[in-house]
Amino acid sequence: MTLLSVRDLTVTLMTGSGPADAVRNLSFDIERGQILGIAGESGSGKTMTALSIMGLLPYKGKASGSINFDGEELVGFKPKDFRRVRGKDVAMIFQDPMTSLHPMLTIETQLTEHLRHHRKVSRAEARARALELLDTVKIPDPETALKAHPSQFSGGMRQRIAIAMALACQPKLLIADEPTTALDVTVQAGILKLLDELRKSQNLSVIVITHDLGVLSALTDRLMIMYAGAEVESGPTSQVLTRPRHPYTQGLIDALPDSEAHGKRLIAIEGMPPELGKFPSGCAFHTRCSFARNECKSGTPNKVDIDGTRRIFCTVDPFDTPAGVNR
């Protein structure tokens, strides 16, 4: 069953040199209990996509298109309506647990304030729920933790608390924006495990945003790769990662240090990701693509559907080889 259905989402931001589209014509769906991963280089619009679902776009930012969440159309929502949904049905956690918790409020306040607001529960009930949540995210000694301030916890613990906070009102959708980027590798694994368990135990839908393909590989069911605000490829995670069809996806995978290339050299995608407001025309990737042809420079890239579950946006489609054939 589809929980979230995004169609032709465009996010326009105000920049120093006028308005610019940070997200362009994005469409995707999430089923209940499914984990969707969104990957892409810095500035590709991952965060803006998430924020438009939350109604938290930056100052002077605007979303257009359609975001259908659980039967409600979020584009054009009033701030008041967003506040009803936010925290209750859709929750979000942010990249840096060091800064995303309020330094001056106790964990109890931060865990229960929205619970009490949305669910109108008593202080005692909220507290009980908070203890339960802390237990769920494996914070040792929840009683003491409630009275503590964020500064008394390490980064990994804080991210767990942030997750507990997000889960307080039993949301249907959780958006995790780079949830492990700021954490150490040995700690990152714990958070990934936690998210995985939650999805299983709570039938939660999750959007995980990161540029770390390894993390997505571990966690997600489906994957969407973005470049310059637009989708370039999407499909089931295992298929996208093992048999990428878009040259950009291929480039990302090749650039990983543990890929099978030889010697000390890493393989880089030539050039740099474009800046907002200076996206190239046509297929935005054509400036860096070794397969680019003339027709890539204008018009929109072809949408290629593969097996009904995958699609790429590429006019050239250079890796269109039968499944199983090793390149």
Next chain:
Amino acid sequence: MKPIVEVKNLSVEYTRGDQKVRAVAGVDLEVSAGEILGLVGESGCGKSTLGKAIVGILQGAEGEVNFDGQQVSKIGRGQRDAHYRNLQMIFQDPYGSLNPRRKIGDQIADGPRISGVSKADALEKAESLLERVGLPRNAVERYPHQFSGGQRQRIAIARALAISPKVIIADEPISALDTSSQAAVANLLVNLVEEFQMGLIFISHDLSIVRRISDRVAVMYLGKIVETGKTEEIWNSPAHPYTKALMSAITHADGKAFIPLDLPGDVPNPAYPPSGCRFHPRCPLAQAECGSSEPVHVSLSDGRKVSCILQQAGSAPKALTF
């Protein structure tokens, strides 16, 4: 080959309030010309502190650092001795490592100018170095804000190269960069080491990159080096549980939905290091005596050095399974 940088039993302390924090606690390390040494460890384990102490930005509390036969001392207010200018450092933050108000060219020319090269020659050198690191010659006239993070990092490298250093300490030079720039900067460093036969200490928290580019690896945990050795050997058979844990925690983009191993807890605060083996509270293989006695740093048969009671001096590394 004789090492060009030798670190012997180095300790570095910070003072926080009236408390001493030993961020680096008795480290031995060496690098030879033309060699890349990867230094890995999680955040807060003292990598940057060690790097800074090696070049002389920080004063060691104990032990010493020898560079090219002479002991390195802390940089003072005056000009740094010409000998030690051959020991350079590159920093993590590409935004903080260049002066936003000065032209690129002037900044690169600084080193040669201080060494007595004429302004014109220094600028000429700056231009050719920019070209060498893959930037246009006319970049000399521009200011840092006109460049991306990756480009700035290359400029910072060019600045260090301008005085032809013998050793470079690169402190997480690519962590702040985008995937594509990461590869470019890493490749540049590798090329330069080969071309100029410099020694490079490459500090990183990312074992997979270190594995790719370095000849040898030193693994650091809470102020101590727990294991050093040839990259491939360590990669194939980690002798220290922490090394193993680091490796197991690496995610792989293979689409196999494999959630890596997690260790309990975080890297502890170096102000209150655990007793005995500093890793024992998080170690899946910890034994009773790990909490009380500090393991000795032993050499294994393949030349590796490791601090773990599971390993015996002189013998082959024992395989670890969690």
Next chain:
Amino acid sequence: MASRFGNSNSIWRQPLAVVGLAIVAFWVFAAIFAPWISPYDPLAQDSDKFLTPGSLHWMGTDELNRDIFSRVIYGARISLPYSILLVVLSALLGSIIGGISGYFGGRVDAIIMRLTDMFFAFPAIVLAMAVAAALGPEIRNAVIAITIVSWPVYARLVRGLILNAKQNDYVTASSLLGSSSLRTLVVDLRPNLAGPVFVLASLEVGNALLLLSGLSFLGLGAQPPAAEWGSMVSMGAVNFDRWWVGLFPGLAILSAVLAFNFIGDALRDALDPRTAKALRD
């Protein structure tokens, strides 16, 4: 300009800054061309007095029947240059002291900073009054007096900037390259200090003008018959219900101070946020 103050927030794009620049331009113009603009000699007296504003005297006349409009115009010749002089002097003095403090650090720094703490705690106007009274009231002495009390802001700013900048990797990098601290200070840090000090100075011109005219108001600054705004207001204070005597010079002060504040504010906004914060605290 653009590169020095960051490129996104050019002050030309801020309407208030443009208003401020226009007002300052007006006063500068007035100061330079006062003899041509003002309809009367600012010192010319007459047996009449206290004429109400009208077509002959736009702003009325004072107790010696001097034309207030002309005096307000001529007032720009005292208030503006002296306020600016004052700011330049305190900025120089403060920057040097702050520079010494930041450069040497350690004990020197501690002593200098305690000293600035003391000056901060000192009631500036009381000190200025005492110094001006003792040296003899003359605008020059008022300037000296105010300089003595107003350098510490700059010292603190410059020292803070230096200490902050010292933590930047580029400073470390440059000392690794062999740059001595002094060279770092002069070559690397000076351009970074110039912007914020300039912005602070532009913000302080208004304060200087207020303090200077305040001293004149108390009779400790410019002396009659010189047309100085503050002392003109004090004449208005004695002649309360002849409202025009004090109103117009007061408005002149207000407009000039406001203009400098508009500009200073815009310049600060154009600085990068971290430096701007250092300026605000």
Next chain:
Amino acid sequence: MKPVPAKVSVFRKILRGTGFFPFIVKRVLTSILLIFGMTFIAFSITQLVPGDPVAANLGQSAYSDPEIVAAFEKEFGLDQPVPVQYLRYIQKLSQGNLGISLSSKRPVNEDLKEYFPATLEIALVAVVIAMILGLLLGTISAITRDRLPDQIIRVVSLTGVSMPTFWTALVFFYVFFFLLGWSPGTGRLDPGAEPPPQVTGMFTIDALINGDFATFRQAFSYLLLPAIVLAIYALGVLTRFTRASVLEILGNDYVRTARAKGLPEFTVIRRHVLRPALLAIITVAGVAFASLMAGSVLVENVFSWPGLGQYAYRAAVGLDLPGIMGVSMVVATVYITMNLIVDILYRVIDPQLRKAEQ
């Protein structure tokens, strides 16, 4: 070597310690040192500049009588060399004695006891007005950023800090006293009205302590106008500062987190934004309060408010060194105390700082 006496070592421990108590002890000690340091600056400056306090304080004919002059100099210790004068001053100061005022011929302590509360009273009212309004306007300005209310508030607050106080005082007095008759005029009470029995020296508070509401009302009506004039500058400063702090905090990740929880905007502002902003604002308010005391010179001059400012003016113009020093010490002490309080408050409110100390 002799063992260190226990008392000393406890003391050392406190000074070296980093806990809350040692922190306070250390701050108080440095504050006291600061005050003593200031006497030196004040003394040096007032001595460096010329000017003849004897001439300034004796009448025409008395001044021509060498015997009278000598008597005057002896009485005030002006015949001693300057360092001796300073040491004497310090010695007296450490006993809380600020010397004798040349102009009022009374102990400066007594003068200050009389004038300080008057200024404290308007400064307190002014700072309360400025704090409340400043917080309100600054917050509104920040959350309506770049829209009309913000534009208006910004211009108004900038105007507030640009107004010459002495002129504002005149305009307000003319309008509210003379034209509108809302203010009862100059002074602190009606002519001949008996001030309430002195407890704090602040008439409003003393009247309340005494249960005398009529006097309270009267005293309050007299102090309101000067307090408002005095508040204008501080209001401008606090509004601008509040706006900047709130804007800065609004940009913090944790505010985004709070919004992501769907909390009402009011709760977000009050709990998540204003609380940390308040810290910064209190700091500035503390400093603003001290500067109000100094700034009262010009306002008191216009309103004939018998406070520290008037006293300072007379002392300065009369080259009354003990008087000048006395005022400076009082204002500086207020400033330093405010800073101390703010620092302590900061630690009490901000758990992060407290944590960092452990």
Next chain:
Amino acid sequence: VSAAAKTLTVETVFQLTSTDPARSFEQTGNMINRALYETLLTYKGGDAATPVPGVASKWSVNANATEFTFTINPKAKFSDGTKVTSADVVFSLNRLKNVKGNPSSLMNGITVSAPDAGTVVLTTANPTPQVLAIVTSPALGILNSKVVKANGGTDAADAKDTDKALDFLKTQSAGSGPYILKSFNLTTEVVLVKNTKYWGTAAGYDQIVVRNVPVNVQRLNAIKGTSSIAVDLSPDQAEGLGSKVYVVEGKASNVFFLYLSQNKDFSAATAFTSNAKCVEAARYAINYNKIVRYAGRGAVQAPGIIPSFFSGALKAKDAIKQDTARAKTAFDACGIKDTPVSIGFWGDGGAVNGLSFASLTALVDEDLRAVGFKTKLAGAPIAVSLPLYRENKEEMGLWLWGPDWPDSTNYTESFSPGTKVGLRMGWKAGSDSVIEELRARASTETNTKKRAALFREWQIEMNKRSPLIPLVQPAAIVVSNKSVVGTSDHPIWKVNLAEVRPAK
């Protein structure tokens, strides 16, 4: 009658140090002490020429004016009910002499003795006819010696160190006047209440509040009718006050004057200002009419330094008239040319009788410039400018003189060469034998008519050759609410509060 109707509010700019007669020598102090302490003799209303009985009911003077005998009114009582005796007078006057306060010089050369309890004798070595005027000064107010002694007071020779009564006299008065002190505040107000045991005509008010109010506010309050008496308005400010008040106009006893330093060696400019031609140039350059117009209604040009109501004052026809041609010729002759010359004055808003020194100086300045002087105004707060004037460190100065005692000798004794102000002008003894001789004769002359003639002659000579240029005698204005009668203007104590009464 309501309580408020029995309170009088007097508004003035405080010139006050204390209410101790022996130490207070300022106008506000005089006004208050006049109501608290009675003197041997006094004046009625605005008069300052004819002494009338005070505590002394009778008095006599010997032929050469060296011995003055006063008989104390047996009815005279202090506010505590005890009788005023000669011992109190002796104590009070000796205390004044010995505490060495500002007014102590009034007692110079005078010795007091008391032959019996009801008689006091004042003797001087030289003829001193002005003693009768001197004893009217509130500084010579009679204190209740027992009370004052009990509270630390003494009249001993070392009183300047041992007298401790100052503080006591700020909390309480110990005099025989119609009012007693209720509270004293140096900067805000002094409250007097009726002396219920007063031996003369009872006080008009239950309470008098003397408030410290700036001139501008005095004016506003007068318009609003909220004050009873306003003391410091200038003629200008006294105009258009409306119907609630009446204005008592008088002449101030102050005379503003300009002088040129005779101290040749002080500076480049004084090398010339000491030249008689230079003084002449200045004297005839000034447009006196303009100054008088500026000073407002009731002000007059000062024809000489002695104010109009003292014996021997000059008439308007004797006054110097502006003569620019003569001034220019003199200027050319004096040789000062382009040498800059500064004029010192009381700068920080200093004003007396509503006239600001700064404005007066600006007026004079314009005229001096017109004949060629390169003047520079050097105003300063009183603390700075006064010492310069007193120490003869000015090139030119614009100051004023108010009488220490109401007699013309105060002027001959202060302005002649070698005297107090004479020296301030750098005019040393022996500079002008004619003027000096006139001074000596005037000081010992006891015949009233002859005295007056000598004073006139002295002034006419002064106007010819002295470095002193009298400018203006301002109007003195007292503005009084119509509910008050008995207001007058007096040169020494301004308003005689003892005489003021509610209108019927």
